[in-house]
Structure formats: structure tokens, C-alpha cells
Amino acid sequence: MSASVLFDTPGPKARFRNxxxxxxxxxxxxxLIAWVCYRLYDKGQFAGELWDIFNYAGIRENILDALMSTLKVFALAGLFSLVFAVLLCVARLSDHKPVRWVAVVFIDLFRSIPLLITIFALWVGILGHMTPMWALVLGLTIYNGCVQAEVLRAGVNSVPKGQVEAAYALGLRKTQVTASVLFPQAVRAMLPSIISQLVVTLKDTSLGYIILYPELLYSARLIANNTPVGGVYPTVQTVIVFGAIYISLCLALAWLAKFVEQRGSRSKAGIVPAGAKELEEAAAPAAPEAKGPDGTAPPSK
Incomplete structure (x- = not known):
């Protein structure tokens, strides 16, 4: 579709105004950028000695511990949310109306509630005493599990109906059809979206600083507010260091999503459909077996 169909070609006056x-x-x-840089320079934020705090062993250990805490919560929340998503998706596709409606209400409810409110409610004890780590893990699991369930449901609905009918014709039960036909293809089709949601899960671990969980953002706040150098707090340097860590983690997951997508594309491209000649040969009846004068098959050479 040409651009002229979507919008009118700008004339000389319109091009000049643009x-x-x-x-x-x-x-x-x-x-604006120059003014911001001047203000930061005027506050001493570009001083080279502000970077020296990252040479201290205590600061490095603090950053490493925060990174490990972030990865631990991400690993637990990512795994639990995927398992929870499968259960919710199965309930969402159930033939039993009460089960299906409970799943619909649960998914819509927790997708509508801000994640921070869910995490904070779990931390203050809505389900009993809970440590900051498990409040963060459970909150991320509930929210991202609901989102991943809808992603899986979209993948299940994208599977051609003929495959499901063929599976039922072979005598498979619904549980077998779901586990052997629907879910493998749904996961393969929606894997880039699933991994993209895992990137969101990783970034949402930063909400842990609200409930005092020592993850990366909490550590960055402590370093920026408690390690002045010559009366100047290393705000810009801390943002750069921790921002680079977050960007590196998200880029690694994005690279994984791209790798998986390309791998799946190559797998699909390697399946070559049969041509007309192959189909004719497959449909042709087999040639009759040659027999000897006495009606028996000749001996093999």
C-alpha cells in the first residue's frame, strides 16, 4: 500500500512547516539537555572522584548481593508464574462453566489491580505474616501468571481446529489432547511473547524496594543517599551503574527471545511441502508383485 493512500502528499508549505x-x-x-547537564555540573555530579566509591569492596559486595537477590526473586517468580499460568489457562478453557467463570474473574481482577498494591497487601499481612521476599515473589507470580495465562490461551486458540478434531477421532481424551496437541503448539507459537513477559517480570522486581527487599533498586537508593564524596552524593554515577545492570539483564532476555524465535522460524522453514509428483506417487497403487511360472515369487538376488 502506497503512502499516498494513507495520507495526502504534503505540498511545499506543509513541507516547510514540518x-x-x-x-x-x-x-x-x-x-533542555544542555540545561540539565549544566545543573548537574553545577551540583558537582560530573566530578571524577564520585566514581571512586565503586572501587570499595563493601560497595561491590552490596551490588553483587542485590543482583543475586534480584535474580533469585526473578527465577522463583518466573517459574511459579508459568506453572500458575498453565493452571489458569486450563481452568479458563474448561468445559465446566463454574470453573471457567472463576478463572475469568480471577484473571480479570488481578490484571486490573496495580501490581504494587498486590505486593504491598501481601507484605502487610493480608494472608498472614510474610517476608518481603515471598511477598514480592507471590505478587509477581499472581500478576504475571494471569498475563501469561491469557498469552497461552491465545496460543491454544490459534491451533487449527482440524488438529483437535483429528486427535479426538483417534480416541484421545481431552486431557491428552490438551497436553499432547494444544499446549506444545501454543507454547511454541507464543514463546516470544512469553519471554517478553518474563522481561517485564524482571523489571517489576524493582518494586521490592517499597517493601524493603534488598534488590537492585533498593541497593542503588542506599548507595546514592549514604555515600557522599566531598559533600556530593553520587546520584548520576549510581543511576548509570545500576541502569547498565538492568539493561544488560533485559537485553540478555531479549536476545534469548530473538534466538528462540529465529530457531522456531528455521524449524518451520525446514519443513518442505510435498510437490505434485510426490503426491501422485503416494496416491498411485502399488505395482503387482512379479511371480514365476509356478505362481510363486522369484527368489531374491
Whole structure:
């Protein structure tokens, strides 16, 4: 579809106005960046000695411990949310109306409630005393499990109906059809979306600082607010270091999603459909077996 179908081709005046808007916007953005940099420089945030705090063994150990805490919560929440998503998806697709409606209400409810409220409610004891780590894990599991359940349901609905009918024709029960036909193809089709949601789970671990869980953002806040150098707090340096850690983790998961997607595309591309000649040969009746004069098959050479 050409661009002229979507919108009118701009004339000379429109192109001139667009050019003026672009130049003015670029100048304004550059001025804003320059003003922010000047303010940071005026506050001493660009001083080189502010980076020295990251040479201390205690600071490095604190960052490493925070990274391990973040990865631990992410691993637990990611695993539990996937298992929970499978259970919710099965209930969502159930033939029993009460089970299906309970799953629908649960999914819609916890997808509507902000994740921070769920985590905070678990931490203050809505289900009894709970440590910050498990409040964070359970909150992430509930929310992301609901989202992943809808992703899996979309994958199940994308499976051609003919495959399900063929499975039932072979005498498989619904449990066998779901486990052997529907879910494997649904996971394969929706794997990039599943991994993308895992990236969201990783970033949402930063909400743990609200409930005093010592993850990366909590550690960054402690370092930025409690390690002044010459009366200047290393705010910019801390943001850069911890931002680089978050970006590296998210890029690793994004690379994994891209790798899995390319792997799946290569697998599908390797399946070559049969041509007309192959189909004719498969449909042709087998040639009659040659027999000797006495009616028996000749001996093999």
C-alpha cells in the first residue's frame, strides 16, 4: 500500500512547516539537555572522584548481593508464574462453566489491580505474616501468571481446529489432547511473547524496594543517599551503574527471545511441502508383485 493512500502528499508549505517544527523541536530538546547537564555540573555530579566509591569492596559486595537477590526473586517468580499460568489457562478453557467463570474473574481482577498494591497487601499481612521476599515473589507470580495465562490461551486458540478434531477421532481424551496437541503448539507459537513477559517480570522486581527487599533498586537508593564524596552524593554515577545492570539483564532476555524465535522460524522453514509428483506417487497403487511360472515369487538376488 502506497503512502499516498494513507495520507495526502504534503505540498511545499506543509513541507516547510514540518521542517520548521523539526528544527524548533530539535533546538528545544538540545536546550533542555544542555540545561540539565549544566545543573548537574553545577551540583558537582560530573566530578571524577564520585566514581571512586565503586572501587570499595563493601560497595561491590552490596551490588553483587542485590543482583543475586534480584535474580533469585526473578527465577522463583518466573517459574511459579508459568506453572500458575498453565493452571489458569486450563481452568479458563474448561468445559465446566463454574470453573471457567472463576478463572475469568480471577484473571480479570488481578490484571486490573496495580501490581504494587498486590505486593504491598501481601507484605502487610493480608494472608498472614510474610517476608518481603515471598511477598514480592507471590505478587509477581499472581500478576504475571494471569498475563501469561491469557498469552497461552491465545496460543491454544490459534491451533487449527482440524488438529483437535483429528486427535479426538483417534480416541484421545481431552486431557491428552490438551497436553499432547494444544499446549506444545501454543507454547511454541507464543514463546516470544512469553519471554517478553518474563522481561517485564524482571523489571517489576524493582518494586521490592517499597517493601524493603534488598534488590537492585533498593541497593542503588542506599548507595546514592549514604555515600557522599566531598559533600556530593553520587546520584548520576549510581543511576548509570545500576541502569547498565538492568539493561544488560533485559537485553540478555531479549536476545534469548530473538534466538528462540529465529530457531522456531528455521524449524518451520525446514519443513518442505510435498510437490505434485510426490503426491501422485503416494496416491498411485502399488505395482503387482512379479511371480514365476509356478505362481510363486522369484527368489531374491
Amino acid at each position: 521542517l520548521v517544527y523539526s528544527v524548533v523541536g530539535s533546538i528545544g530538546l538540545a536546550a
